[in-house]
Amino acid sequence: MPTATYAGTAVPVDDEGFFTDPGRWTEPMAEQLAREQGIGELTDRHWTVIRFLRAQYAAQGTGPTVRVLGKTSGVSVKELYQLFPKGPAKTAAKIAGIPKPRGCI
């Protein structure tokens, strides 16, 4: 399994760069993860989404879809796309250090 180094720590990730062990993620890693996704600076709104995602993952075992995020996080789908332009569910999951959302069939 590949690893990547964030905030000076090597962590296991999958082929697409998602964390496979969310317990290894720390907040200081987020800025570097965000830059890799082309996001310059993390604002309070970004952090609202990141913290919400981590709480959801802890409770449900998977990250939510964009639609569910828009309904439950307090951030609308439109704003989610402004914050995380390349697809909020996946991009934000990557920055929040949780595995790739399973989505639906």
Add this chain to the structure above:
Amino acid sequence: MGKHIVILGGGTAGTMTANRLRRTYDRHECRITVVDQDDDHLYQPGLLFVPFGLAQPHHLVRSRPRQLDAAVDYKQARIERVDLDARVVHLAGGIRLTYDVLVVATGATLLPEETEGLTGPGWGEKVFTFYDLPGAVYLHHALERFDGGRVVIDVADLPVKCPVAPLEFAFLADWYFQRCGIRDKVHLTYVTPLDGAFTKPVAAKALGGLLKDKGVELVTEFTLGEVDGVGGRLVSYDEREVPFDLAVVVPLHGGAEYVGRSEGLGDELGFVPVDPHSLQHPDRPEVFAIGDAAGLSASKAGSVAHFEGEVLVHNIGRFLDGKPLDASFDGHANCFVETGFHKALLIDFNYATEPLPGHFPTAVGLPLLKESHANHLGKLAFEWLYWHSLLPGRGLPGIGSAMPEHGKHHVSD
């Protein structure tokens, strides 16, 4: 005094569950009540064919209670809400039903009004859906008048019922416009929020290849944010645009409305979260969900409801006997995919195994993930089986609940 099993929803899943339970228990052991708000049981797989004039709308609808065993009670009423603590279903008109076991089988609801502009100007004129009967009929009239231009088939976002149906629509549209002699004047585009034609890699490749062969442009990772009916544009949340003269949109889906009014019953989208294997509600052991109403990572398809049925009825029996649930659903789904020109392909998969090539149900059966005339005949024969074998809750000979492994070829990308 016998137990009372209340089944909410008299569609595919609810009807077969009621009939299966009725055969398992006699009247003194169990009273079974099915609730639905109307008397129109729609053969949903037929909707795909209506826009192309291949199915007559009135042939697709039959009476709901007539599909039920005579010893099942049918109550036609709007469901207001479920009180999980009191184990009571509140119906319109102040009717209350007390249950020992509740089965939620009210399917999925279309939510076109949740997408900006979708039901605005142009809705029913150049923006359509074929996911309900009126929509499919309007689209039929529009296709008859259509003489060329850009036709876009779009899936707004997941989950949707029968995820292969929009692909089938694209395949049939290619066939239809060829038959009309105007295929050279029609640009077909398939737009999906997924990163390929289908969720699972091997099938995505095969189905994506078919789109290409049929000259259908594929636009991926497009989550529908807005429909501009006047300007003829679909706009994604990340501000990409797809122009159209005629748009066929599969709207957002949610659970039935009353689920949202019933505290503790459903999830954010109104689907009922149940254990993926036992189909039991995590907080309410007397509540089960089946079919499209269940918040599972299985396809929302009639075949799934059918395969779930056996497990559900067994587990309800174990629950009533006070025993641990021991039947386990594997996520089995099986879909004929109509590809036009009297051909279809067949896919068969479950939670763990993606759709693979091979044959179904055994090495000498129907070809999997490959176009054939036999599969098309299978799809046509299915309508009769639906009314006469699946709804009565009988199995199909040689096809069990669990996905058959035999006959499948595992492939590596």
